Amino acid sequence: MADATLGLWGIPLAIMAGAIRVSTPFLFVSLGECLTERSGRVNLGLEGTLVMGAMSGYGISYLSGSPWLGVFAAGAIGALLGALHGVLCSKPRVNDIALGIALMLLGVGLAFFLGKPLIQPTAPRLGAVPFGFFTDNAQLRSALDVNLLFVVGVLLAPALHHALWRTRWGLIIRTVGESADAARAVGYDVDRVRLLATMAGGFLAGIGGSFLSLYYPGSWNEGLSSGQGLMAVALVIFARWSPKRCLYASLLFGGAGAIGPALQSVGITGGYYLWNAAPYVLTLAILTLSSSATKASADMPAALAVAR
């Protein structure tokens, strides 16, 4: 019945609905990484943070019965992993990229180890806000069931943008990210600022992980994340270190990730797995097009390890 009324319009609708669901983890991780990179550090460990967040969020939700407590716990675990990254990176001769890769593997491994007993049980999941209450069309209604975390993320992007450009903290973070020497000369503790920015970034990435296990797909298993954490880091580069552009980029990537399921929902199953690779192809294409062998990006925080 619904199909009859919507016809092929079902495809863009499904892509949009999918974009909202798929983009949320991208959004949180990329906003977190954006904040961290603005302070001059790269945390490649966010993939590990994401998976740890998914596991711990699911676990706490199962044990306490409150999914929101799970979300918070996921954030806390993320902040803890961020703190580990921040503290170790402030030691002399520690490379943040190499350490990030190590923490990514540690996070994923630890989550699989600790999460073994969580594969069977069913934890209470996050609910959705029915923005489609006005319509009788079932497909439209289900597409407009939006999780609150997505709404929080959408509001967070401009808020973070505002914070970076119009508050004291933002000015300090950007100064540290542009020139550690300049920041030291005016008396800021560069390592501390970067530690806090990495912790905040980890907190957001952890929440992104909890969305995976508590809303969509909505269960804990070892195949939960397919590299969203890593892709979100690439996405920050694509978004040229702007939280607002991170939002648009997340939606674009989420939309690309939803093409396969959307086509499947209207009965087109050919090349399903190929369509699922769309976000990765998009990553490659965008990074190739937006990079240059001779030009450095003027938006890039100058103190970023990869910029040196």
Next chain:
Amino acid sequence: MSEKEETTGPPRLEAFGMTKSFDGVTVLDQVSLVLEPGSVHALLGENGAGKSTLVKCIMGFYQADTGDIMVGQQVRSIKSPRDAQALGIGMVYQHFTLVENMTVAENLLIARRELPFVIDWNEETKALSAFMDKMPFKIEPTAVVRNLSAGQKQKLEILKQLYLGSKIIILDEPTSVLTPDEADEVLGLMKAMAQRGEISVLMITHKFREVLAFTDHVTVLRRGKGVGSAPVTELTPEKMAEMMVGAEPPSQASARSDRETGAAALEIDRVEADDDLGLPVLEGVTLSVHEGEIVGIAGVSGNGQEELVEVLAGQRPTRSGSVKVSGKKYLSTRTQLRELRVRLLPEMPLRNACVPGMPLSHNIAFRDYDRPPFTFAKFGLKLKAFRERAERAIASFRIRTSSAVAPIGTLSGGNVQRAVLARELSGDVAVLVAANPCFGLDFGAVAEIRSRIVDARNAGAAVLLISADLDEIFALSDRILVMSGGKVVHETPAKDADLREIGRHMAGHA
């Protein structure tokens, strides 16, 4: 920055008996200095004399081993630059501490101690404009620092200190990046403020002209010791030079032989290139250098000189134009560098022309290690031959090193420079490109390196000298060019050159 402080003048600053050692080496030995309120005080000395260490102790970057600092009538313990700032002492560093990607307003605000949590940029910009109206120089608050000239950045650094309410302003080689006119303007305004009793200035410098024109009192350091302090009216340049170098007479540069200049050896024709951000930086550079001639390129740094050297070194692609050496199209390949006998002495050679962790002997061999007599069986290397050649270079260029196989990064700046010169000037040289060859070196090393360059010219090499130091350009060049805005804007034979005229061209308004 309360109203009350605003009206009071600078306090008296006194440092006495300052001693500081690093790893057992005493770099500052019982040095004392008095900065009277409202005076401009010059701190003179060669590189390594301890000037920077002294001011860094005053600023709280280092803690002196012994000695006290008095501000006003009280002994103060200054543990960090923040403490110094709280006492009204601010420093302008030689290397700017501005954040290039931020606006003038952001740079000024970040330095402030009290910042509101939410920043209202409209209000702040208005307040800054009002502040600038009271200041001797103004800079648009919304301008991005990256787009400012070196002179404007220097002014902004000084404005920042005034904005923070500093009463004692320490300047570290403030005019090294400025044109003579800009230098006179900035120092003149600082001196006027000091004379009105608003600030005191302590200035590290080695330019006698500025000392005589703008300062009231001079303190001279030599090898970590204070060797004298006197009102500037009692001093002459000869007297100051004697105090700085002590008994050693400054060695004379080699006499240039009167020789006919030969054929054009290096011809650069309408070369255009972009900088790292993809913006045009060389906009049609045309020049030629003849055999047996030194052509000096003057200019404020950042006007394309660095990129021109990179083009000649093959480190930067050109957009258009051509470079010819001895009539052949020059592509800066390794083969061509050897066959056309092109040699390069880039600035900061440890970073740009050496591998710091490799032995001196290897670094000296970079040009020809892959050819006999340094190879055997085509691909093998004779390390003994490396070492022997390095030992000859150590002797003839008087390189001070612990051994021929010490990593070159462990050598001092002057000795790295000598080692690179030994490498580049070995054998027959057709074209020598030298960029700021004496930057950061002391008197003795400067004279020697300049002599080597003149010797190369006398032997028939075409020398392109790029230098931010006008004195060096005047001392060495046969012909002087001025670069501004990515172009050669002025050309004159050295014997007819006029400093003011060149300064005007450097500043971009001729």
